[in-house]
Amino acid sequence: xxxxxxxxxxxxxxxxxxxxxxxxxxxxxxxxxxxxxxxxxxxxxxxxxxxxxxxxxxxxxxxxxxxxxxxxxxxxxxxxxxxxxxxxxxxxxxxxxxxxxxxxxxxxxxxxxxxxxxxxxxxxxxxxxxxxxxxxxxxxxxxxxxxxxxxxxxxxxxxxxxxxxxxxxxxxxxxxxxxxxxxxxxxxxxxxxxxxxxxxxxxxxxxxxxxxxxxxxxxxxxxxxxxxxxxxxxxxxxxxxxxxxxxxxxxxxxxxxxxxxxxxxxxxxxxxxxxxxxxxxxxxxxxxxxxxxxxxxxxxxxxxxxxxxxxxxxxxxxxxxxxxxxxxxxxxxxxxxxxxxxxxxxxxxxxxxxxxxxxxxxxxx
Ligand code: M6R
Numbered sequence: 001x002x003x004x005x006x007x008x009x010x011x012x013x014x015x016x017x018x019x020x021x022x023x024x025x026x027x028x029x030x031x032x033x034x035x036x037x038x039x040x041x042x043x044x045x046x047x048x049x050x051x052x053x054x055x056x057x058x059x060x061x062x063x064x065x066x067x068x069x070x071x072x073x074x075x076x077x078x079x080x081x082x083x084x085x086x087x088x089x090x091x092x093x094x095x096x097x098x099x100x101x102x103x104x105x106x107x108x109x110x111x112x113x114x115x116x117x118x119x120x121x122x123x124x125x126x127x128x129x130x131x132x133x134x135x136x137x138x139x140x141x142x143x144x145x146x147x148x149x150x151x152x153x154x155x156x157x158x159x160x161x162x163x164x165x166x167x168x169x170x171x172x173x174x175x176x177x178x179x180x181x182x183x184x185x186x187x188x189x190x191x192x193x194x195x196x197x198x199x200x201x202x203x204x205x206x207x208x209x210x211x212x213x214x215x216x217x218x219x220x221x222x223x224x225x226x227x228x229x230x231x232x233x234x235x236x237x238x239x240x241x242x243x244x245x246x247x248x249x250x251x252x253x254x255x256x257x258x259x260x261x262x263x264x265x266x267x268x269x270x271x272x273x274x275x276x277x278x279x280x281x282x283x284x285x286x287x288x289x290x291x292x293x294x295x296x297x298x299x300x301x302x303x304x305x306x307x308x309x310x311x312x313x314x315x316x317x318x319x320x321x322x323x324x325x326x327x328x329x330x331x332x333x334x335x336x337x338x339x340x341x342x343x344x345x346x347x348x349x350x351x352x353x354x355x356x357x358x359x360x361x362x363x364x365x
Contacts, residue, residue: 107135
């Protein structure tokens with residue numbers, strides 16, 4: 001059942017090119033536009049709402065915060081995000097002019113389901129990004145976008161995350177077009193790049209020697225930090241969750257620009273810091289942040305795009321990922337982070353597929 005792999009987690013990491021293809025291809029027509037079954041959001045509706053809420057837990061929430069940036073950019077609708085276990089107790093401002101988007105691989109997470117129900121009660125339209133057909137969340141939402149990732153068995157979510165991010169890219173473009181806030185040329189250019197993502201993930205997975213080598217030096221660490229800015233920070237949060245979840249190493253993701261406001265004090269001689277630097281408009285700023293960490297003795301493992309070789313001057317190790325548009329690169333930059341978590345956990349003899357204290361589906365609030 002593990003198809004020749006040692007664990008479901010690594011099998012599911014390697015299934016990502018297919019999962020992405022299955023999620024993306026059916027949504028893009030031959031003439032290059034987006035077609036969404038199970039979603040009946042009209043132009044009139046979208047022009048009349050005044051905000052979107054994205055609510056989810058864990059990894060699904062991390063996909064949601066990427067979704068926020070994309071929807072705000074392409075559809076120009078303000079988006080609020082919250083974790084589902086906080087949302088209902090934060091006096092959320094939800095009414096008929098709110099589109100509520102919930103994200104859930106399983107479709108059974110209790111807090112996310114409760115958030116969806118509350119939003120419906122308050123008159124909001126609800127859209128679910130979900131991986132399990134017929135699950136509670138998929139059944140109760142007004143509109144559903146299925147991530148066709150296939151069954152995800154490992155407790156640590158991998159292919160659900162990348163397909164959720166892909167779903168958000170498609171939804172953001174779709175809403176942008178409906179809302180007439182994105183130009184045809186931008187829409188077409190992004191879609192053309194989106195179609196190429198699965199083969200780029202494949203390319204990363206075909207050469208994991210360096211990532212394994214980096215992981216082999218991390219097993220004895222007590223703390224590992226992730227830093228990034230913009231979408232890189234969102235991906236850093238997911239990378240950090242993955243690492244603590246499967247390897248039990250304490251880890252934190254920090255917005256790189258915030259370091260000097262406190263967390264830089266944690267950096268000692270040799271502290272490993274995984275620095276994501278994929279965003280062109282933030283590259284120089286990120287390099288400065290990397291230097292700040294380096295100057296305090298941090299050991300920098302950078303993740304950047306092929307071609308950004310200047311980063312080698314500031315980082316100790318560099319993992320290169322293929323180039324693509326900055327808005328969608330999270331689908332590529334998370335792959336080495338998933339692999340690092342897996343190999344560190346493996347090296348520490350952790351129960352990779354069933355980390356201690358955790359369950360695949362969290363059906364209690
Ligand atoms: O099934 P869901 O997407 O609603 O699950 C949400 C979280 O419980 C889940 O993503 C969790 O954070 C994962 N174990 C992370 O790898």
